[in-house]
Amino acid sequence: MGIGIPKGGSNRKWDKEDKLRIVKRYLNEGIGRIALAKEENISGGMLYIWIQKYLDEGEQGLVNNKKKDNHYxxxxxxxxxxxxxxxxxxxxxxxxxxxxxxxxxxxxxxxxxxxxxxxxxxxxx
Known part of the structure; x- marks a missing residue:
C-alpha cells in the first residue's frame, strides 16, 4: 500500500460543512480522534488541526481561505x-x-x- 495520493490524483477539498460535521461528531459523540479519522477517511493530524481551529476560532476557523498564488x-x-x-x-x-x-x-x-x-x-x- 502506497503513501499519499496516486500520481496524477488530487487532494480532496473539504468544505466548511463537512469539517464542522466531523468536528462536532468528535466533540459530541465521544469517538476517539484516530478512530473517527479512519472512519471519515482523513488523517488524524488533519482532524486535530480542524478541532484546534474550531476550538480557537469557532466555525470561522474551518473556512477554506487559503489561496494558492503563483507570484511569478x-x-x-x-x-x-x-x-x-x-x-x-x-x-x-x-x-x-x-x-x-x-x-x-x-x-x-x-x-x-x-x-x-x-x-x-x-x-x-
Missing part, C-alpha cells in the same frame, strides 16, 4: 504591474533558480512534465 505568473500575466514590481519578481525568480543550482539540481522538461535531476557528478562548466 504575474510577470507574464499582469499588465498593471509596475516596472519596479516586475523587476522585483524577476530578481526573486532568479534567486530561487540560483539556490536550486547551488544544491545541484537541473530541470528537465516544462510545465506538468517538469522533473528535477540531481547533478552530483555532472559538471556545470
Amino acid at each position: 505568473a504575474a510577470i507574464h500575466t499582469s499588465k498593471t504591474l509596475s516596472e519596479v514590481d516586475r523587476l522585483r519578481l524577476i530578481v526573486a525568480k532568479q534567486e530561487v533558480e540560483i539556490e536550486r543550482l547551488k544544491k545541484g539540481y537541473l530541470v528537465k522538461g516544462a510545465g506538468a512534465n517538469k522533473e528535477f535531476v540531481i547533478t552530483k557528478d555532472v559538471s556545470l562548466k
Whole structure:
C-alpha cells in the first residue's frame, strides 16, 4: 500500500460543512480522534488541526481561505504591474533558480512534465 495520493490524483477539498460535521461528531459523540479519522477517511493530524481551529476560532476557523498564488505568473500575466514590481519578481525568480543550482539540481522538461535531476557528478562548466 502506497503513501499519499496516486500520481496524477488530487487532494480532496473539504468544505466548511463537512469539517464542522466531523468536528462536532468528535466533540459530541465521544469517538476517539484516530478512530473517527479512519472512519471519515482523513488523517488524524488533519482532524486535530480542524478541532484546534474550531476550538480557537469557532466555525470561522474551518473556512477554506487559503489561496494558492503563483507570484511569478504575474510577470507574464499582469499588465498593471509596475516596472519596479516586475523587476522585483524577476530578481526573486532568479534567486530561487540560483539556490536550486547551488544544491545541484537541473530541470528537465516544462510545465506538468517538469522533473528535477540531481547533478552530483555532472559538471556545470
